[in-house]
Amino acid sequence: MHKPCPCGSDKDFSRCCEPCLKGDIYAATAEQLMRSRYTAYVVGDESYLLSTWHSSTRPQQLHLESEPASQWIGLKVLASTSGEAHDSDGRVEFIARYKINGKAHRLHENSRFVKERGRWFYIDGTLKA
Numbered sequence: 001m002h003k004p005c006p007c008g009s010d011k012d013f014s015r016c017c018e019p020c021l022k023g024d025i026y027a028a029t030a031e032q033l034m035r036s037r038y039t040a041y042v043v044g045d046e047s048y049l050l051s052t053w054h055s056s057t058r059p060q061q062l063h064l065e066s067e068p069a070s071q072w073i074g075l076k077v078l079a080s081t082s083g084e085a086h087d088s089d090g091r092v093e094f095i096a097r098y099k100i101n102g103k104a105h106r107l108h109e110n111s112r113f114v115k116e117r118g119r120w121f122y123i124d125g126t127l128k129a
């Protein structure tokens, strides 16, 4: 059964972000990690978000369930800089759209990622207007 991946890749969930969320594979590129983290927000997978957050910037908890429910509508990756399998850092610029209480919002962010011991981690992001 085809279940499109929430990250908007046009791939099947089971062949896109799900293996990362389940811990079967590590994201090979910064963009793949960014996509899988977006999907983790969509499905509310707090432990995946924390485990892919770099220890230097990682919050203790995310409180996903206590925040006003965001309904994620879509992800668009605008640009990737480095972040390939042979790189050790990278940046991904994206726009994520979501609704809170029926009101639409967009998050335009330039995220920084680093690879340590073969695994990509999210460091932080700069918001764009």
Ligand SMILES: [Zn+2]
Pocket (backbone or CB within 6 Å): 005, 006, 007, 008, 009, 016, 017, 018, 035, 036, 039
């Ligand atoms: Zn995906």
